[in-house]
Amino acid sequence: MARPRKKTLDGKPLSKTNLVLPERALDLIDKSKPLASQVYGVLRYSIIEMSIEPGKLIPERDVCDLLDVSRTPIREALLRLSDEGLVHIIPNSGTYVSKIDLDSVFEGQLVRRALERETVRIAALRMTQESRSQLDISMFSQRRLAQDRDLAAFYEADEEFHKLICRIGTSDRVWRIIHSAKAQLDRVRRLAFPLPNHMETVLEEHETIVAAIVAGDSTSAEQAIDRHLNRVVETVKALVNGKPELFSDEALTAIEKYSVLFADKNTSR
Template sequence: MSTTAKRTKDTSSATRIIPEDLLVSIPQTHTRSGRAYAIMRRAIIEMVLEPGSIVNEKAICAELGVSRTPLREALLKLQDESLVRIEPATGTFVARIDLETVFEGHLIRRLLELEMVKLGAQRMTTSAERNLDVNLYKQKRVASDNDFGQFYELDEEFHEIITGIGASHRVWRVIHSAKAQLDRVRRLAFPLPSHLETILSEHEAIVMALKMRNPEKAAEAMDRHLSRVFKSVQSLIADKTHLFTDDARQTLEEFRARSSGTE
């Protein structure tokens, strides 16, 4: 066997850190650091890189086909979003899920998206209705296949479409950055019993209110949808404690107390 053939076989048989389908899902049109960021963020949210695991920078650079500089730039941005923890003397680690940051992300998301959906109801067009209908159709198709990765992407697209109708994609970038920790909880919840069906039903209610051009009904439907994350957190902490920070249960109880006005 030639050296080239042996190298090809070794490469193809080696266990990849980042799956090939994830790599090809992020377009080459990004800058190198931007593409590295998008791939790493998706890998962390999809639990390809689990909380607490070390980030093998050398191997990931090889898989992404980039030098250390673009990856380090991506990791610094991910650290700002509390998705990784960089320890200069030790290495880079995927951060465990911090509920305080999850709840902060939810607060920002809720405040902005409720305003966006109300504005969207006032600014709806036939073209916007068509875009939402196409997105819902795709959601139903991938949900029937239990394709959680694709459903997550379409879920993100759904909310981005509404934000674009209400204001602009610049607002979506603010929301997207603020909800990084929240996204891990959302994605973890997808396999829970009947969860995708519930999300689809809530999405349909939001679209119905938007088509009615009713800002208040649209906001109510969106609020019910976004608030579902708290039920998900309770289930996930019980079943996947190791993915959360040690203070997760205490943080959840404190949040419940604040929300009920008992504190």
Template sequence: MPRPRKNASQTEGEADPGLLGLPAALIDMIDPALPKTSQVYGIMRHAIVNLHLSPGSSVNEKLICDQLGISRTPLREAILQLQSENLVAVIPNSGTYVSRIDLQSVFDGQLVREALELKVVRLAASRMTPQFERALDFNLHRQHRMWSDHDYTEFYKLDEAFHAMICAFGASAYVWKIINSAKAQLDRVRWMSYPLVSHLDVVLKEHMAVVDGLKQRDPEAAA
């Protein structure tokens, strides 16, 4: 795979946008008390999915290590995880690049997600508890608030947390881990649609319908 070309609007001497590293909002997120690799993976994945690191851009390992105050080892381990999800491509004698969005992977991710989540939400409906109802209501309340504020970043986080909660309750956190890995390419497409208010309306209404079905202990209505 050849090194990605510069954009037509990018003149000689200008910095490649992909070499600018991580956005400031993500830099202070490393907790020294927790394993570094998983944290770096989460930060990098967030930056790629939210298009802070754009498709085709170069990953500047040295700059990112300097920004996060880490050695190369946790970053490279995180890159291996991202590579397994087809979010980055490691090119020998060239470097690491953010992968282009692959439509087949988007389709596959949607297929895996729908199949597993439909099963999980049915299981969750059969074992609902008052405590879990309250947790869902709290998440949904916050989704409404972020929707009203047009805070797409926080809405996305709550959207992810909503599905992760149901997976953990209906089956296990491991099931969400499988889904999360399979939908990596899909997530970038989802993020691009978030600024569309009509899309957020649809997502919010779908979540409300899921919660209503779960509260009724009705597997089919929840699914």
């Protein structure tokens, strides 16, 4: 007699696939860092990039073979990803990439907005010539990538841009808090780049943020980052309409619930 197919946490059939990790993810491997941290970085990148789509199995044995590591660091990495809501670990079945949960997306956005408002404000007050040079280099790279329409590389440059501002204003410790809080949000951000004019809008907003920081205008810098981050609702709506299968069943309810928090400035990345 055929064995019944196992179900996911929401009762739907599991979707299995052969594991494929993008070259960019494998390039993140740094032998000087702990194995679990490396595996986490590779898998997180692959999930954010949608190389491993929602509902797909992450087979531990395949990860072991691809990364040439034992199962211990893989399980540590998967537990960390589970804490961020990026995967479901189902006993006696396996680990599956979760659908995008919009409650987590908006909660992450609230944390990000609160902290980045402060980091960009302080960055403007702490501006130095070295910091200005770093921002100039970042913007030069972003312009080039936008011109080349390299969406994956632009997303990475986008991440580094916000990390740099955080470092100038506060510290890498604060960025780690932001990074952990926005795991679900990052999938939305990455999915948004192919939308019409999205990358160009992001670039223009980055230019405005940098101009305010370099001028030492903390109020304008805070207002610019606020406008930049508060477009998240419109971005989410466009993505849910275009690819509803990637989102949890409560997506529309979550949009309605959180829209009021961003309604005054509907202008994420």
